[in-house]
Amino acid sequence: MLQGFGTEVAETELPDEGKAIEHLLEIHTEKYRKLKDAIRSVSKEGRHLLANLETTGKVDDSQWDVKLDWETVQRLLAQLRDMESAFDGFFEKHHLKLHQHLQLLRYEQSFQEMDLCLEHLMGQEKELSLNVNTLAQAEVALKKLDCLESNSQEVMSRAQIIILHGHQLSAGHHYALALIMQRCNELRHRCDSLSAALKTKHSFLMQTHQLLLCLGQAQTWCDDGAYMLANQLVDKSQSKEGAQVALREIEKFLEVAPSMLSSSLEVLSMEYEAVITPQLQAQIGRMFEKHAAVQQMIQNRQACLRKLADKHVRPVQLVTPRPDNTPRSKSPLFSPKHSDGMKFTFDISLPGKKSSRKSPNTRKIEVIHDYQESRSCVSYSLDGDDSPDLLKRHVMRELIETERIYVDELLSVLLGYRAEMDNPVLSGLLPPILRSKRDLLFGNMPEIYNFHSRVFLQDLEGCLEAPETVGACFLERKENFQMYEWYCQNKPRSEALWRQFSDCAFFHECQTKLEHKLGLDSYLLKPVQRLTKYQLLLKELLKYSPDCEGTSELQGALTAMLDLLKSVNDSMHQISITGYEGDICALGRVLMQGSFSVWISHKRGPTRMKELARFKPMQRHFFLYEKALLLCKRREEHGEGNNKTPSYSFKHCLKMTAVGITENVKGDVKKFEVWYSGREEVYVVQAPTVEVKMAWLNELRRILTNQQKLLRDEAHQQGPVVERMQLSPSLSESKQQRASVSSEDTESGRSSPEPQPHSPKPQPNRRSWPGAHHSVDVCEGLEEWSGGQDAFHLATETEEKQNTKLSAGRYRALADCSQNGPNSISIKSGDVIHLQFEDNRGRW
Helix, strand or coil: CCHHHHHHHHCCCCCCCHHHHHHHHHHHHHHHHHHHHHHHHHHHHHHHHHHHHHHHHHCCCCCCCCCHHHHHHHHHHHHHHHHHHHHHHHHHHHHHHHHHHHHHHHHHHHHHHHHHHHHHHHHHHHCCCCCCCCCHHHHHHHHHHHHHHHHHHHHHHHHHHHHHHHHHHHCCCCCCCHHHHHHHHHHHHHHHHHHHHHHHHHHHHHHHHHHHHHHHHHHHHHHHHHHHHHHHHHHHHHCCHHHHHHHHHHHHHHHHCHHHHHHHHHHHHHHHCCCHHHHHHHHHHHHHHHHHHHHHHHHHHHHHHHHHHHCCCCCCCCCCCCCCHHHHHHHCCCCCHHHCCCCCCCCCCCCCCCCCCCCCCCCCCCCCCCCCCCCCCCCCCCCCCHHHHHHHHHHHHHHHHCCCCCCHHHHHHHHHHHHHHHCCCCCCCCHHHHHCCCCHHHCHHHHHHHHHHHHHHHHHHHCCCCHHHHHHHHCCCCHHHHHHHHHHHHHHHHHHHHHHHHHHHHHHHHHHHHHCCCCHHHHHCCCHHHHHHHHHHHHHHHHHHCCCCCHHHHHHHHHHHHHHHHHHHHHHHCCEEEECCCCHHHHHHHEEEEEEEEEEEECCCCCCCCHHHHHHCCEEEEEEEECEEEEECCCCEECCHHHHHHHHHEEEEHHHHHEEEEECCCCCEEEEEEEEECCCCEEEEEECHHHHHHHHHHHHHHHHHHHHHHHHHHHHHHCCCCCCCCCCCHHHHHHHHHCCHHHHHHHHHHHCCCCCCCCCCCCCCCEEEECCCCCCCCCCCCCCCCCCCCCCCCHHHHHHHHCCCCCCCCCCCCCCCCCCCCCCCCCCCCCCEEEECCCCCCCC
């Protein structure tokens, strides 16, 4: 029977399907058990016969040699034991071979599927064209490349898991070790090739985009120069004072010339040699020709103006005007009657002017986790004996050592938990629903491990002897750390999944094998803890690097990590927003978030209430995106203990293209206004502190400034229009549009004094930042106001002072205004209007 079974096993060909191998394993295992039962039966019979012979041997029988028979039975039993031992060893090797063959088939199937995915991505990468000649084409190509890179990162993360599984099989002494390692090397080579190709194309497109952007800025500057020369009034320039003003205007315009124009055509061609095509070369040539023509026009105009200007007259120095010292100015901004309660924005809309508004306040960073560990960053100085260089080396060694520990911990989680989910031995312990949610539980941890083990750890080890270079190392890899944002956004879902299955036998079995004292949830928290560790270590390095080489890079690295923590914190709040029906990703990145007290007023209300302070404010949580401002209501936190999470019910969406701000509100230095759709809706916002208010105003100001620049760029492409606004001859319309008026003869944006955040008195000047006009009805219901039973309208300080008239001067229309009466005129966008006066009824 044993010989027959051995012959059958030897002649059996190994099938190429997993189910067939599993069936074969079951058949052979069953036959093995039957043969074992037969061997045990024969052994039992032999022992019984041996016992009978021993009993019979005591009886004297000269005709029967009992001893000879006893020795025969004893020899047969020993032979049977040897056969059983050899049979056990043979079947164990056979069973292992079948099991490893099954593993190899499954691994080969995973490899083939991944190989097809990578081949498909390589095909998409080759189809992506680098032939772009316009800024729009470059942006479209970059968008496609970003999408392809995102898909590639996901596929390469799965490929990394397959490679890790292959190493695990190799560590288990698989008989096909050479083949498995070959497959791992092939996958790694494909991933590296794809990553390198994408990186090369990304660098090429970014450089091309930068070149086209610089060309566009230079083109705009040339157009602005021609427009400026065309708009300088000849009659005013004939006087000495007028000639000097015109000269200063030209000099100021030349100061803001793009840096690209200071280079020669040859230098520019060498700088962008890798990306310049014949078409781009032609564009650059035309741009330099246009610049030469504009430069010649400017030089001719300067020569004429210098002849008219009095050279002996001391030139007038440009200073920041004050409201109480403005007798020389004829601008409406500086006239005495506008010194208090300023509510209009007067801004010279000349090309090339940049407004510089900087706040001394630093942005407050909210760390998302309070985190301590035994090896925390403490001061290394002992009794003041250690030198700063030695202390920096101590910090650097801790940074590298903790980085190695971090990489090893990530690998243990990926191999000991994530990869074990594919282990058929443990499949019975794993709930089926959990197998399909592996990526939800672990997030993008494979991507994080790949970056730290293959890139960042080597970078840090290279800085061991030169700690001052570690800041540049962090800044160089700044974009890679954005992967933590996705990991932290997924963390609440991962924690919820862990709480549901934490008692699963699979996790206990894996933890026992790994000999971990802590559960999986503690190791899933490691990436978040590592982010906080970086900023602590960077602070220590800065502490011991005063005025040393690389200090600015260290400060930049610390700022980048703190900004990342803030971004992570803001994005984790964002995922708790409920009730928003649109695509929240279309709003751009979340820049800031925080809670405020809010009063709201609507122009459409039937009555106007004068005392705003008597009404109880609403509590709203603001989320500032690149394209919109979301107003939400914070709801009760759900969960128990440390698992409590807040939620935010969506209330309003204010598009930034229709938003304006007023920086100071009378009566409270912590208040500011956010007005919408030409002050159809006004939100009076009270910040918890002056510092929080200034941080939000700085960010809102930056967004609105960028939008105005984009509008100017669009306007220059369509015609010589500087900004968009509305001039209306009717009384009612003029009242609504006052907050968006800008004067061409003043510089309110730069001239009005910066608000003093720590002053206990309200500022007399109100600076407004208008957005574009859109009529959007996003009114809040009045049921949330206490004490208001009838419909009413709230008035702000701006509305109370609407009676101040506009002063005479030149203005530019930024939008069309049709004729609405027999005595009115039709105004088109871009028209220059000279305002003679405004009467008591608000007519111009």
